[in-house]
Each structure stands twice: as C-alpha cells, then as structure tokens.
Amino acid sequence: MGRFVVRRLVGMVLVLFAISVIVFLIFNVIPSSDPAQQMAGKEATPTLIASINEEWGFDDPLPQQYLTMMGKILSGDVISYEGRENVDERIVDGIPATFSLCIGAAVIWMFFGILFGYLSAVRAGGLLDRTLTIVAVAGISIPVFWLAAIFLNYLTYQLELFPSGGYVGLTEDPMQWASHLILPWVTLAIVYVGLYSRVLRSNMLDAMGEDYVRTARAKGLSERQVMTRHVLRNSLVPIITLFGLDFGALLGGAILVEAVFSLDGIGLYTYESLINFDLPPVMAVVLFGAFFVVLFNALVDIAYAYLDPRVKLGASAQ
Amino acid sequence: MSEALLSVDDLRVGFDTEGGRVQAVDGVSFELAPGEVLAIVGESGSGKSVTAQTIIGLTRSANASIEGSVQLAGNELIGAGEAELRQVRGERIAMVFQDPMTSFNPVYRVGDQLIEAIQAHRPHVSRSDARERAVELLGSVGLPDPEQRVDRYPHELSGGMRQRAMIAMALTLEPEVLIADEPTTALDVTIQAQILELLRQLNRERGLATILITHDFGVVAEMADRVLVMHEGRIVERGDLDDVFYATKDPYTRKLLGAVVRLDQAPPLRPGKTEGPLLEVTDLVKHFSVKRGLLFDREVDRVRAVDGVSFSVERGETLGLVGESGSGKSTLSRAVLQLLKPTSGSVRFDGREIAGLSRRQMRPLRPDMQMVFQDPYASLNPRKRIGQIVGEPLRVQNRASGAELRRQVKELLERVGLSSEHYDRYPHEFSGGQRQRVGIARALALRPKLIVADEPVSALDVSIRTQILTLLSDLQEEFGLTYVFVAHDIGVVRHVSDRIAVMHDGKIVELGPADQVCEQPADAYTKTLLAAVPVPDPRESRARRADFKA
Numbered sequence: 052m053g054r055f056v057v058r059r060l061v062g063m064v065l066v067l068f069a070i071s072v073i074v075f076l077i078f079n080v081i082p083s084s085d086p087a088q089q090m091a092g093k094e095a096t097p098t099l100i101a102s103i104n105e106e107w108g109f110d111d112p113l114p115q116q117y118l119t120m121m122g123k124i125l126s127g128d129v130i131s132y133e134g135r136e137n138v139d140e141r142i143v144d145g146i147p148a149t150f151s152l153c154i155g156a157a158v159i160w161m162f163f164g165i166l167f168g169y170l171s172a173v174r175a176g177g178l179l180d181r182t183l184t185i186v187a188v189a190g191i192s193i194p195v196f197w198l199a200a201i202f203l204n205y206l207t208y209q210l211e212l213f214p215s216g217g218y219v220g221l222t223e224d225p226m227q228w229a230s231h232l233i234l235p236w237v238t239l240a241i242v243y244v245g246l247y248s249r250v251l252r253s254n255m256l257d258a259m260g261e262d263y264v265r266t267a268r269a270k271g272l273s274e275r276q277v278m279t280r281h282v283l284r285n286s287l288v289p290i291i292t293l294f295g296l297d298f299g300a301l302l303g304g305a306i307l308v309e310a311v312f313s314l315d316g317i318g319l320y321t322y323e324s325l326i327n328f329d330l331p332p333v334m335a336v337v338l339f340g341a342f343f344v345v346l347f348n349a350l351v352d353i354a355y356a357y358l359d360p361r362v363k364l365g366a367s368a369q
Numbered sequence: 370m371s372e373a374l375l376s377v378d379d380l381r382v383g384f385d386t387e388g389g390r391v392q393a394v395d396g397v398s399f400e401l402a403p404g405e406v407l408a409i410v411g412e413s414g415s416g417k418s419v420t421a422q423t424i425i426g427l428t429r430s431a432n433a434s435i436e437g438s439v440q441l442a443g444n445e446l447i448g449a450g451e452a453e454l455r456q457v458r459g460e461r462i463a464m465v466f467q468d469p470m471t472s473f474n475p476v477y478r479v480g481d482q483l484i485e486a487i488q489a490h491r492p493h494v495s496r497s498d499a500r501e502r503a504v505e506l507l508g509s510v511g512l513p514d515p516e517q518r519v520d521r522y523p524h525e526l527s528g529g530m531r532q533r534a535m536i537a538m539a540l541t542l543e544p545e546v547l548i549a550d551e552p553t554t555a556l557d558v559t560i561q562a563q564i565l566e567l568l569r570q571l572n573r574e575r576g577l578a579t580i581l582i583t584h585d586f587g588v589v590a591e592m593a594d595r596v597l598v599m600h601e602g603r604i605v606e607r608g609d610l611d612d613v614f615y616a617t618k619d620p621y622t623r624k625l626l627g628a629v630v631r632l633d634q635a636p637p638l639r640p641g642k643t644e645g646p647l648l649e650v651t652d653l654v655k656h657f658s659v660k661r662g663l664l665f666d667r668e669v670d671r672v673r674a675v676d677g678v679s680f681s682v683e684r685g686e687t688l689g690l691v692g693e694s695g696s697g698k699s700t701l702s703r704a705v706l707q708l709l710k711p712t713s714g715s716v717r718f719d720g721r722e723i724a725g726l727s728r729r730q731m732r733p734l735r736p737d738m739q740m741v742f743q744d745p746y747a748s749l750n751p752r753k754r755i756g757q758i759v760g761e762p763l764r765v766q767n768r769a770s771g772a773e774l775r776r777q778v779k780e781l782l783e784r785v786g787l788s789s790e791h792y793d794r795y796p797h798e799f800s801g802g803q804r805q806r807v808g809i810a811r812a813l814a815l816r817p818k819l820i821v822a823d824e825p826v827s828a829l830d831v832s833i834r835t836q837i838l839t840l841l842s843d844l845q846e847e848f849g850l851t852y853v854f855v856a857h858d859i860g861v862v863r864h865v866s867d868r869i870a871v872m873h874d875g876k877i878v879e880l881g882p883a884d885q886v887c888e889q890p891a892d893a894y895t896k897t898l899l900a901a902v903p904v905p906d907p908r909e910s911r912a913r914r915a916d917f918k919a
Contacts, residue, residue, distance in 0.1 A: 054662070057663050261471065263472055263473055265422075265472070266464075266466060266472045266473065266474075266535075269458055269463070269464040271455045271456070271457075271459035272455075272485070273489075281474055284474075284476065285475075285476055288476075358476065359475065360475070360476060361475055
C-alpha cells in the first residue's frame, strides 16, 4: 500500500507537469493569442504593447515564462489577463457550486443507473427491459444543451417550477440550494444513467452465465439472493471504475451544464476563460481538473483491490 | 434393487435454439439407492451434465422444455415450485462442479460461501455458529488448517484444496444425494486420486448416495457401483461396474472402452532412431523475477520455472514431456522454441545454437519448428476461414500465393483427414477434433522438422483422442517429423513417445525409454504420478486399492 501511494504520487506530479507544459505550449502557438495585444485593447499603440510585455514578462523566453506562471499558480498569486483577478481565489469560490452539482448528480445517476441496469438484466428480453433500453439510449443520445433548453423552457419559464439559474449556497438556504440544483442535477445525470445501466446490464448478463452463479443456485439460494449477492455484486466492479473516472473528470468543472444553468462554478469559469483566451485561469483549472482525474484513478485502483480480492495493488511480475 | 432414493423416469430435456430444437436428454430413466455410487459416463454433448442439472432444476429456463419425472423419496421435482426446489437444493441434493476455480465466487471468502449455504436453509443459525460449522466441515474433508483457510479467498487455495472446500460446501446440510459433475477433470492426476479417495470415504462413512458424472473410464472403474453410458441424450448401456467393462453389450460403449488409452498397455514397438540429434538442450534455465520496490523495481524473488534442464531429441523421435500443472513443462517448451527468452543455457537446433537469438534472427528458422496448441477453440481465429488459417504460415513466409497457395492448403486439409471443401468454412462450424486437425495442418504447412505439441489432445473426447494420436504418428512417418509431446496424462504420453521426460518443480526428475519409465520408474515422484493414474479396469483397480491398504 505504501509503495502504491508513493508511486501514484510521483506519477501524479509527472502527469500534472506534462499536462501543464502541453497547455502552456498550445496557448503560445495559437495565433491571435498574444496576451499583450489583448490587454492593450483595439486602439493599442506599439509603446503600450511593449510596456505590457515588459511588465508581464511576455518577452521572456518560454521556459522562463512557464516557470513564473507555475510558481504563481502554486503560490496562489496568479492574476488573470482578463479582469486581473486572482485565479486561485476564483477557483476556490467556484468549488461549492461545482461540487454540489457533481455530488448530487452522481448520487442520482448511480442510484438510477444501478436500478435500471439491474431490472433490465433480471428481466432481460421482457417488456421492462425493452422500455428501459429505449430510455437509456434516449438518455445517452440527447445532447445536454438541448435537454437543458427544454427543461428551462417548460419547467422554468412556462410552469415556473424552478428558478432560472444561478447558485445559492447550501449554508445560506438549503431549500433554495436544492431547487436551484434540481434541473442541473437531472440534466447532468441523465447521460450517465443511460450509460451505466447499459454497462451494468451487459455485465450482469455475462455474470449470469458464470459457474459460481450455478453453484449459488445449487446451494438453494433464492433467485433474489443469487441476483444481488452474486450477479450484481460481481458486476459492480467495472461500474466503480467508470464512476471514478467520470466523477473525477466532472469535479474539474461540468462546463456545459454550468454554462447553460449559469451555475457559478469552475466549469463556468473555465468556459469564460477559454472564450477570452485567458491563459492563467485555463492553466489553473486544467491542473485542478487533472488533479482530480489522477486522484480518482488512484482511488479506483484502491477500490478495485477491495472489491476484487484477486487484484493486488502495485503487484508486478515479469 | 433396494428402495430407490431418487428415481428418474423417462426424462426429456430439449432446448429451443436458433437452429431449432436440441434434444439434449431423450428418455433417460434410472434409480439411485441410498449409499450407492452411480456413474454416468459419456462424451461431450452426450447429455450427462444436463441430466444431472435437471434433477435439481438448474436447467429451467424460458427456452427449455422438460418432461418426465424425477422423484426424490416419492416427491416429484419436475414441475415443483421454485420454493420447494430450493428446499431440495443443497439441503437434500447437493452438487459439486468440475472447476472449483470458477465454481466459487472469487470475491467472497471460502468460509463466507459455506456460511451462505448454511444460512440459506437455516436462517436462524447465527453467523458464528455457521462459521464454526464451516471450519469443522473444511477439516472433515481433509483441508489442512481449516481455522485459517476458512478466511481465505478461493484464489488463495490450490486446486485440490478448492475442490475439497467445494465438497465441504456440498456437505454443509448433510444431503442425502451428492451429484459430482466431473469433479476431478480440472485437477492434476495426483490430486485427482486424493479427491476420489475423499468421495469414496464420504460414500462409505456417511452412506451418501452419489451420482458421478465423468468422461473418464479410469475414474469410473475406481469409484462406481453401477454405470450408465450416455450417447446423444440416451442411455445406451447400463449395468453393474464389472458387466459394463467385461460383458459390454452396446457397440458404442465397446468403441469408447476400446478408445481409452491405457497406461498399463505397451504401445506398438517403434523402430529405433539413429540419425543424430535434431534438438539438444543443455542446462536450460528460465526464471521469472518477482519485482518490488518503492519507486523502482528490484528483484526480490524469482520463480524457477525451468531450473537447469538438459535433454536431446533424435531426428524422427518423439520425446514425451510429462508433468503436472506448475511443473514447468509449458515454460520449457516455449523456452526451447525461443518464444520465451531463456535465462541461461544452450539450445542447439539442427546443429545451430539458437538460445538468445533475436526475433529477427529466429525468423528464418521458424518454419522448421512449429507448435500445436491445447485448445482448438481458442487457438483458431474465429473470424478467419479455415483456408486462411492454414495458409497463413505459407503466406507470411512467402512460400506460396494465389492459386498455388490454395492448392497446397487443400492438399494439407486432405492430408489431415479434412476435405478440401472445408477451405471456406469458419472454425465454429467444426467439432473439437476437426479443429485440432486444422491446427495440425497449420503446423505442417511449412514442412517443419520439429513439432512441439502442447497438450494436443487433452481438450478432446476419448474417441477423438485416439484418432488425433494416430494422425500425428502417421504424419511423423510420412514427413519424418520430430515431436516434443507435452502432456499431463502419462498414459497418452506413453502411447506416442519413444522416450519420456518427467518434469517436477522445474527439473527433469527422470528421463528414459517410455516403457522403462512407465514400468520401472526410478524416481519417487514418477512412482507417485504413475500410482495416481486411474486404471480403466475395475478388477485391476480393486487389486491396487487392496495393495495400497496392505
């Protein structure tokens, strides 16, 4: 375990380093991304641009610029080009909204994903299975922005059941918090419900043919015990993997959903920064998101070893 | 016959498939008395497993039609409700399956799976009492350290221990009938002998009525009181053990018995080989490192899979390589062919040192050495046509193309007993034996000097086995082939080999002429191995057991 953690930490640093270098380089080769030009505005004089370049260090060699920026990001001093605000503070401010959105959606999609997948598998070929299959495929295929638009149009503007967007802190007013988040939760969860129920269904159908399921029946277990203790239990392992990866990726900001519902989270901030070609916040949110992806990858591996005792953490043989 | 405990009457089981109705069991009737061991023998597809599983309703499904009657002490089980059947399963009729690795759920501890069986029928029994009972049962089937092993996961036990635990699980509720479906087929022969002894003991001490499903007449001779022989869903022969063996009535049974390769019968004499060695292996070592380290791996242990092995194979000779699982025989054969890089040692092939050659250096030599694999299902690409599979070696080595390639492949197919019309078919259209012929044709395509056959017949039915062995020996004569024949079944190895090498723990413990190794073994392990092979002859088997006791 200790060995596993050490290796993963080293791996995490390497991955974050590689990602930051790539993002940095991409921004420096994109045409029209000259930050000094951007800051100087449309009526920029060469002297103004030169002085901005001087002040912000845009004339320094690239490695130097990279190191300066990384140092500032890590120490919390980095300032965005657009708006000149502290990037790290903006990210921290966005965490409650993004995490509320992701955790709530994850609870919904895991619950319904597993429920639908289980019912589909147990009633494979039947009417319920077919209905759930249609629901799942629809969920996977419907674009988030379209679904969000439909929800907003009917449920918010016409029926006025939900507020039209924005975020209210959980500690300020829990009821308002929930009512602001219900539509984003459902919108975000629907794709995953479809995906997870399909994956679970096929895993369970595979597991039903396993010898140990026959053994469980031969022992005299009831059909429900066979299904939950043996078929479902063993089929959940790949679901946990999927969940770890998806959830980790979302914590870095659910860009589309946050943008559509104007949830003031990290995703919305990312979206705005990308539109403005604003390198410092983009670097910071990418690293922030990558951190969670790598972290959850490691957590998935640990969970795997608990769920499947045959898996040994960090074992290698040649 | 005494009062029947279980009686099966005119049982018919059919499955509706895309290709129409498959009648897996077609009018099977038999009775089982308390304390009796009834063997049901048959090849794959004979319906023996379906019969056994139907008894406790495991074959029930939407596409199955089940008719006839199965009565347990007068209670009808066919048509019984699920709840009623659940009372029977595990409680009155318990089952042991073929592969204890896949038959245990890998994610639960062995003890928990026993506890689950107990609590399924006795919900009021506390977990700690059930655990105590599990420990006691594991001990009673001869599992060493049951207190410790009860908390192990299935993969942490050896194959033999797993099967003991599986038997313990079957015994948890003291059933009246035990159905053992190929209980030793997945086990090594020395372990098989132990498990059979355990089953015999349970039958003797507990009066446990046992149905033993098997394809192996050796196991039948060791175990059964009565025998049913099944073929295509019907019982073709039934009777007491000795009658079935010595007064066989049915021609199919006679054919099956005749096809059994017997260890105690010397194969026909083979001419001596004197053309000098084709393959010389000296001090061959293959170690696998076990690596660990905080950040960088370093070797902490090594598995000595092949540990200093020397032998040579004469041109035109067959060397049998026998060993149980884990003995290193497969690693050895791959290291000889340079499919695995040997750790050290020398391999001379046709006078040339090949140990340590790179892949590219080996490429021109590859046509001279080919391999035939164990599983004819897994070793043929299911998406390629037979013609493409057999022709591929010729194509990649640029030996032939176009019409010439087609002609050569068709000739090969005919040579191995298939037809040239099979050229455009896919592997799934063939039986196991036919597929193994395809594998052999592929190995032959480049006219190799050496063929390494790794368990080429162990996945095949008995009657097919002999055909493939005969084909291999005909081809050897015709093409002057040299074989290294790797197998766990010393009976089969003796049948085809001039000399036999016995492997154990990565070393060759005995090497000599086949007859000598089988009849006057010098090494203690060879003796154990030979003694464990069940003899398909009830009288002999009884004599051996009497000897053993004395």
